[in-house]
Amino acid sequence: MTTQVSRLSWPLIVLLGVFALVRPVLNITGAVDALGRPLGPVLVTVVISVVWLAAVVWRRSARPVLTLACAGLVYGVLAVALSAVLPPLLRGELMGPLPTPGGIGVVMVLLANAVWGATVGLVALAVRSWWQPNGR
Template identity: 75%
Template sequence: MTTRVARLSWPLIALLGVFALVRPVPSITGAMEVLGRPWAPLVVTVLISIVWFAAVVWRREGRPVLTLTCAGLVYGVLAVVLSAVLSPVLHGELMGPLASPGGVGVVMVLLVNAAWGAVVGVVASVVSRRHHTGDR
């Protein structure tokens, strides 16, 4: 398993995780309220998913599921840190996943975002496999 993880494109994983930070920015700035809920968060999530999908398919990543699962985890960690830094500044108190008892919020953020990446990775894997089979 260690060699498999080492062969992942860590720069791509980091870039995709950082890119997903566009998701909390509209919430932090209040733009989600202007754009309208529940559609605005869904649209942003779909757009990020399309970029993630396109990146691993275009690069012909050998392990799209693992790559995007890791990207989801990177995003989750960054989102928790961003929340910890910004919530006291914007709201005067710690809010978000770190404020939940027993670290449950952090675990849920990581699980949900890892699952998000994995689902997009499975779709990319299926599409890539079909596309590459069609190349022959």
């Protein structure tokens, strides 16, 4: 497993994780409300997922499931950090997973985003096998 992780494209993983920060930024600033709820957050999540999917298929990532699970974890860590900084500055109060008792909120954010990334990675495998049946 260590060898697989070390052979991943970490610049791509970090770039995809950072790109996904558009989601909490739009939420924290209230900009997502312009799209309406619940459509706004869902639409933003779908756009991020499509970008992630396209990136690993286009780059022909050897391990799209692991790559995107790691991107989800990077995003989760950055989103938790962002939620510790932006809401107090913009709204004067701590929001997000940090105020939850026992750190369970942070664990759930990391788990949910790793699962999100892995799920998009599974879709990428299916798309790649359909689009490139010989694996080229």
